Amino acid sequence: MDAVLFWILAGLSVVGGLVVITGRNPLASALALGLVLIAIAGLFAMLSAHLLFILQLLVYAGAIIVLIVFVIMLLDLDDRRLGEMKIRWGRFGVSAAICLVACVAVLRGVRGLTGLREPVHASFGTVTDVSRLLFGPYLVQFEILGLILLVGILGAVVLAKRGG
Amino acid sequence: MGEVTLGHYIGLSVVLFFIGALGVLSRKNALIVLMSIELMLNAANLAFAAFARRWGQVDGHVVVIFVIAIAAVEAAIGLAILVGIFRNRQTVDLDDMTALNE
Amino acid sequence: MPTFLAHAGTVVLVWILSLSLVPVMVWFERKGSAYMQDRTGPNRAAVLGIRMGGLIHTIADVLKLIFKEDVTPPQVNRFYYTLAPFLSMMIALLTFIVIPIADDLEVGGHLLHWQGLKIDAGLIWIFAVTTIGTLAMILAGWGSNNRYALLGGMRSSAQMISYELALGLSVIGVLLVYGTLDLNEMVRQQGELVGGFLPKWGVVVQPLAALLFMTAAVAETNRTPFDLPEGESEIIGYHVEYSSLKFALFFMAEYVNVVVSAALTVTLFFGGWQIPWLPTPVLEANATSVLLVTCAGVLLLSLALAMASVRWSHRLKQLYTDARRREGDFWTVVLLLQAALAVLVAIVVLANPLEGLSSQIFARVAQFGAFLGKVTFFAFLFIWIRWTLPRFRYDQLMNLGWKSLLPLALLNIAVTAVVLRWLGR
């Protein structure tokens, strides 16, 4: 059961990832990215990371994908501009070869990793569990994160305003 | 199918990371580069969550939350910059953005 | 595995519930609006002369929408165009599964949760899924390749995003009060009493949040006075290019969304499955008497309606010559049977009173009935609002969302936090 689910989600995310980087139309890429993100959310759920599962859906699949799709529509890329965005297959091939070699190298190292069968305590990864850490040892970092978000909002507003 | 171990998750994470890296390296469309970066961040998130599960400690989840938040900020700022560039230069092609080079 | 099966069963149950409430909603919408506007409303379609006050029209509508020609305009982007209605319906259905419909039940050592997805962050799940709903609208607008549809899609997604903020922030006050994101736990806490007589419902402890939430929920479901995304007659919405079953999916998704919003309002602010002043243990202990009172009520109501039905039947016979003249007789028989059933149940219960598991099961059924009743009321409230208020202009809509609801929600959070601190929690 778990294995079947894992391979389905893994297959979806890899195929989606390939569509993201080879898609001609950015909208196709964005939707494929949404698929990948939802698949990864599913993997989070399998890793009993409840909070991450929902946050992934909320922030990534919900907010970021919608933002990207919005921007794609605002940019109004017509067929002419999309035509200029063809993939340079030469460059793509060289990069792909480098990535493939690196990927295989790392995967060989990964092969030895086992485990994951050990049961975790019932409340693992729940909101209470994570927030106990978030508001305990990581409080300062969490507050800084809030600050970064604020700066990000202000930055985005300033950038968007100045352009117009 | 066999049993799913930590290696499977990390392997998937590695594959996704390199797919993202390939996108960043080979594409010129700034939007797709941005999406590839999101892909790489997600691969890292997956590894964090898998290790957290393996060692039974939720610290990994905290890091993932940080990454998600940073990714949101990055997407917002990146897209805002992109819209700004598009307004001025009518293109989102990274190879055309060579103003400092000339 | 039994727990899994129970969850799957609950998911199917709530889906059937939400989908079967759709025709009822359409019926409310058409008949209710007709009576509010001094019209008669639909009263023609009949099966064997049984019109059920126009409810049969809904079936006729569904048949019409299914068998209509599915026109796909040539200029559309076929994939996105087809994906959008299905996505919209899927998301509407996904939202419902975290809402608890009755208290947990322990059977044979297994704790059965009457909640399709038992998740401790249930509230965030709802926001996570509804956010994706925005995508369906954008896709519908963009995939139609029609500028009016695109503008409609952009308008509606902008509205959804704006009101999602108010929606999310208005709930934070409730979170602070109950100290949990788990919807079932929230409902359980709403069974307590405040000051000895008022049930500790969300609306009692967080009135402002309830108001804000309901306003934002109406906006989220794109209904009047916030129905600019559709704007059937004046400004064209994102589903202009859709016809037949694809349109029906959007249409049904809207009503499922209304049901979900009503269910969420009930769960957060109106006690969910709680029957006021009857928390689960009390209900289980007094199952027999509650059932008897219910039987008595059903008996009296059926008899009264049967009397009205006899008079009505007399009039029908003067008026019609076709099968419709027998509708009154049909209802009289049905109501008398219902009364007989109530008497029968009462006799059986008097002979062997409910106790143990049977009383527990009765308590769950009664709670589910209470939940259903509340949801139906709030769904009707949405329709009532729709036929009362005129539509907002777009700038008014944005002003209300950003300049009124959002600051008020923030204020509510601050005040709630201060008060809770002061109360020492």
Next chain:
Amino acid sequence: MKVPSPRLRWYERIYLWEIARGMVVTMRHMIRNLFRQREMPTVQWPEEPKHLPVRIKGRHRLTVREDGSPKCVACYMCATACPARCIHIEAEESPEPTIEKVPKAFDIDMLRCVFCGYCVEACPEDAIRMDTGEVSIVSDNRDDFIFHMDFLLRGSGEEWKKKRGRPEPVEEDEDLSSPPDTPEETRDGYRRRERPPVPSSW
């Protein structure tokens, strides 16, 4: 022109009170209509007759002389005046010496007719009228909508009289400026009739 908007009180500006008032209004209507359905203004046609003005332009009929022959002299005035071109006339010689022509065929295509009444205005012989009061012309067959002369004439006979519910108004020297035989109580232009009970629903 600038219309000053009224100054709202504070309770009007937060809308809630006004929304509640509006909702009370709609609910009052709904409850009243739910329990007193027979007072609703909706006419349950066709179970219940529609109250039409007496002078409504309905289906055409051809008037007849005292001997039963059509008054029409096949002058084509009506067909010429018809903007919808729905009147088709074929003429033939009349056997009577004082009349030049009579119609052999007189067809009206009701699917094209726009009920403008120009044919009635144009007729010099008062041979065509639209005073039957029949406005619902229903069939599931296109051929049925082409009304032939015999039907248009027969419409002025017994059957039509029954439908009209009042004596045949055709008189040689009648004053056409006012509707014939109008009882005093229907001078407001509407026929009063006992309304049968409206079908109610649950």
